[in-house]
Amino acid sequence: MRGFEFEQASDIQQAINRHGSSDALIAGGTTLLDLVKLDVMRPEKVVDVTHLPLRQVESLADGRLKVGALVSNADLARHDSVLRDYPIVSEALLAGASTGLRNMATTAGNVMQRTRCPYFRDPDMPCNKREPGSGCSAIEGINRNHAVLGTSDKCIATHPSDMCVGMVAAGATVVVEGPQGVREIPFEEYHLLPGETPEQEHDLMAGELITHVILDPPRGGGQSYLKLRDRSSYEFALASCAAIVNLDGDTITEARVAMGGVATKPWRATPAEEALKGQPATRETFERAAEAVMQDAVAYSHNGYKITLGKQAVARALRDAANRARA
Ligand SMILES: Cc1cc2nc3c(=O)[nH]c(=O)nc-3n(C[C@H](O)[C@H](O)[C@H](O)COP(=O)(O)OP(=O)(O)OC[C@H]3O[C@@H](n4cnc5c(N)ncnc54)[C@H](O)[C@@H]3O)c2cc1C
Ligand code: SF4
CATH class of the missing domain: 3.30.43 (Uridine Diphospho-n-acetylenolpyruvylglucosamine Reductase; domain 2)
Known part of the structure; x- marks a missing residue:
């Protein structure tokens, strides 16, 4: 070291x-x-930065919830307002890591965590994200855990966070502060696609730090986070889905869908949301929405199964969210 x-x-x-x-x-x-x-x-x-005054969770007058950068993953998951108004964020947090890690891990650290691509974590292997221009070992290598959405010919690594997927579905803003002052960035624009520059992972400029994440006013409805993985705890997602479904009778008035484990950034599944609006909350509708989001997926040599798994995650999370909306 x-x-x-x-x-x-x-x-x-x-x-x-x-x-x-x-x-x-x-x-x-x-x-x-x-x-x-x-x-x-x-x-x-x-x-x-652990001594900065950024450990508060605060309800704002406009109905949003302001979360300090240093609020631990454990405290955020168990916070009364989060449990009541953003269960999808709580479920996503509790699906991540282990109790000990969640006690240490912070909101900003979770947003900023790096990919678990094994080639990125091995300095002896070429990796465009770690060493721009050196090549991507995963594209022709072992890519079972890699992304099928948002990839480029420079990088196919997944973003590993669970919490971020819940936040994309709930809607949020990242607040950063730096030499030029304060900036607010919509959560789903904060992480960047790899494109030609996989080393640029987020919209944080030199000298800036995250001070808060602000969750949108609660969306109500039924909410569900489903994480599919190789073992049932202490493991990153192979495919995950955060779904919020609002119903009028049995008709879907609004839905929010985000995915993890299958994409290079926390993934807002807009095609699925469009396919759901105004439709009956049935298994057929959920399966159509799942097809819609995965239609642009690109598989590599070992990760074709993620297209099927991703569809199953979306359809099941939507079914669970709709059942909760009815309850
Ligand atoms: C064994 C293991 C299993 C895990 N499993 C999961 C899982 O299943 N799901 C999941 O989502 N996550 C998982 N994680 C990742 C975990 O959630 C992250 O490690 C954690 O959230 C990072 O938070 P931290 O406060 O410890 O960050 P740190 O390690 O302190 O920092 C991480 C990065 O964030 C930067 N940073 C920290 N604070 C700020 C700030 N205020 N502004 C800007 N940059 C900042 C740091 O410079 C660093 O680059 C796992 C981690 C481990 C070790
Ligand atoms: S997938 Fe991305 S992180 Fe992994 S080796 Fe390729 S460039 Fe590096």
Whole structure:
């Protein structure tokens, strides 16, 4: 492991002033320390942000919920407002990692976590995301866990977060602060597609940090997060779906659908939402919506099964959400 300078920031301005493009912030440390030990991330300086006043969850007058960057995944999942108004976010958080990790992991750290692509995590292997221009080992290599949506010929790695999928479905805004002031970025635009530049993973500029994530006013309806994986705990998604269904009688008035495990970023499944609106809440409708979202999927040598699995995740999450809307 390489050495690095270490500083502690006591307020947001200090955190902004003290970190440059070759530095890293540390919150819970559950991603950063692994990647520094693996020699994948090589910060010159690590700035500890854990003393910043960003641990509050606050209801805003306009009905939104403001979540501090340092609120732990465990605290957010168990927060009364989240359990009542955003069960999909709570379920997604509780489907992730383990109890110990969720106690340490923070909201901003979760948004900023890196891919679990094994080639990215092995500095001896070519990887365009870690070393731009070096090539992608996964495209011709072992790609069973890789993405089928949003890929490019430079990178096919999945975004690993569960929480982010719940937040895309619920609707949210990422608030960042930096040398140019405060910016608000719609959650689903925050993570970037790999395109030609897979090393650019998000819309965070040098010197900026995430201060909050603000959840949209509650959408009501029935909500469900379904995560399909190789084992039932302590494992990343092969395919996941966050679904919100609003019903009038048995007709779907509005639906929000997001997916994880199958895409290069937390994936808003707009074609599925369009296929659901105004339709009866039946198994046939849910299966049509699932087909719609996966119609643009591209499989590689080992991950073709994800197209089927992704459809099943969408159809089942929608069925569960509709059942909850009826209850
Ligand atoms: C064994 C294991 C299993 C896991 N399983 C799952 C899973 O099933 N589902 C899932 O979703 N996740 C899973 N995770 C990932 C886990 O959710 C993340 O490691 C965690 O959320 C990161 O939060 P952190 O506070 O520890 O981040 P840190 O490790 O402190 O930081 C992560 C990154 O975020 C940056 N950062 C931190 N705070 C800020 C800020 N305020 N603004 C800008 N950048 C910031 C850091 O510089 C770093 O690059 C797993 C992790 C491990 C180790
Ligand atoms: S899929 Fe992306 S992260 Fe994985 S080896 Fe290819 S470029 Fe690197």
